[in-house]
Amino acid sequence: MNTGPKVTTSPILAELISSVREASAADDFRPEQVRDLLTNVLSRGDDWLDRKYQTRHGEPKGKLYPLFRAEDRRCSILVAVFEAGVPAPVHNHGSWAVVGVYRGRERETWFRRLDDGSSPGRADLEVQRTWVNTPGTVNIVPDGTIHTVEAIDGQDAVSIHIYGTDIVTQERSSFNVADGTEEAFSPPFSPTDD
Numbered sequence: 110m111n112t113g114p115k116v117t118t119s120p121i122l123a124e125l126i127s128s129v130r131e132a133s134a135a136d137d138f139r140p141e142q143v144r145d146l147l148t149n150v151l152s153r154g155d156d157w158l159d160r161k162y163q164t165r166h167g168e169p170k171g172k173l174y175p176l177f178r179a180e181d182r183r184c185s186i187l188v189a190v191f192e193a194g195v196p197a198p199v200h201n202h203g204s205w206a207v208v209g210v211y212r213g214r215e216r217e218t219w220f221r222r223l224d225d226g227s228s229p230g231r232a233d234l235e236v237q238r239t240w241v242n243t244p245g246t247v248n249i250v251p252d253g254t255i256h257t258v259e260a261i262d263g264q265d266a267v268s269i270h271i272y273g274t275d276i277v278t279q280e281r282s283s284f285n286v287a288d289g290t291e292e293a294f295s296p297p298f299s300p301t302d303d
């Protein structure tokens with residue numbers, strides 16, 4: 110398992126990883142702390158994130174780079190690169206998440222669940238709210254949220270996602286809103302050990 114900051118060369122990214130890891134050791138580890146840490150690093154003016162994590166490398170559906178996964182599963186950090194106009198599948202996380210935009214703009218949509226979840230494979234969703242996140246914006250996504258994001262303006266978007274779980278192995282769902290269905294979700298994560 111990739112559990113350390115050895116995959117990165119950016120000092121600010123290494124600082125973010127170590128500060129989140131340190132915060133996660135406390136019993137009262139909360140997304141508000143992570144939001145403050147991520148807001149701080151995103152306020153740095155320079156382009157500090159490693160270039161290799163800012164590109165899709167031609168992958169049409171985008172890239173997910175897990176940069177840190179705590180051995181105790183208390184937190185994980187990934188960078189997502191989304192292609193403009195290609196919405197991520199509607200999904201949940203199985204945990205809280207904190208998401209901050211590094212570059213580009215992302216349209217985010219949250220869904221409200223109308224059924225009680227008692228029928229396996231079925232999920233009746235409607236749009237709850239939609240808005241646009243700009244660089245430096247950091248949002249807490251509470252556990253249980255169902256959402257999607259899409260890079261807009263014809264430009265790829267890069268965002269940093271921090272979870273209160275190991276997102277790579279976390280059980281979670283994706284949803285087909287039109288069909289009213291739910292299924293297990295395991296997106297392809299890109300290797301970061303190089």
Ligand SMILES: [Fe+2]
Pocket residue numbers: 200201202206256
């Ligand atoms: Fe998400």
